[in-house]
Amino acid sequence: MTDSPILLRVRELALLLPEVEERPSHGQPTFFVAGKQFAQVREDHHGDGRTVVCVRTSGTDEQAMLIDAAPDTYSRPAYLGPSGWVSIDLAGEPDWTLVEDRIARSWELAAPAGLLEAGGR
Template sequence: MTDTLSRLREIALLLPDVEERESHGQPTFFVAGKQFAQFRDDHHGDGRVVVCVKTSGEDEQAMLLDAAPDTYSKPAYLGPSGWVAIDLSGDADWTLVEDRVARSWELAAPRALLEAGGR
């Protein structure tokens, strides 16, 4: 877990104006006070290691879940808001994780930050 969280932390903290703090007992990443990524390790005993990220909405969420069910799942609590969980166990695709975390950051970041150049 520590190596996985460290790697995720490196990805998230490279993005502008990111703050990490615990939310609901989980390491969570925020931009301008808005959550955009949450690390979960055995959340409520599910035995999984994932990062939860925002999508543009239910259509994108459904497309990702259908296209890659071994990679994406609907996370507890955040799923109804269009979030997906990305499996970080085994041989995770870290290029995909980096892209999805950055996209989630873009969806949460304030317009002024995006207009200033964002990432």
Template sequence: MTDPLTRLRETALALPETEERASHGQPTFFVAGKQFAQFRNDHHGDGLTVVCVRTGGSDEQAMLIEAAPETYSRPAYLGPSGWVGVNLAGEVDWALVDDRVARSWELAAPRRLLEAGGR
């Protein structure tokens, strides 16, 4: 079984102009200086392994968590900004994770990257 952080790095760093650096002690991915994904493993003892990603806002966040609470959660600190945590423990649907990370990248990326064809 692939380590979730290793697999997440493959996905995130394949997107244009991304970089990884620590933010608040967590492996975090940025595009043009804006955060779009953060890996968390047992963050503040919550027992979860997740990737935190952007959504279109609090309505989309609420809909995702309500529709699939086993997959999505409201992450500490980032939750009030509409982010969700996507569960990376157990049997992970990597196609879903890849799509959520790419969508988060699109929400953070500058217009010039999106106009150049995006992902």
């Protein structure tokens, strides 16, 4: 994948958070904190024609609530969905404030307690 404007923007948001590392996972640009994945950019994943960022939620209840409340924004991503993750649609003109907040929340869910206690974000 080339560094598309969407990837560059997500990367900028993710790398604002403490101790973040980017590396490919299953061929997708993926962001980690303390070895735990918290965000993944997918552009035309398996030919689906979509551009999304996948992020953690607190679990399947929150996942269902987000998808039910805003089905044009959120969906259940392949592979990560059973663990409660959501994908955020980045087509058109996404709400970057929402995207930033969801990436930061996902980081908080993945970060070790010691990092959160030290001040987190």
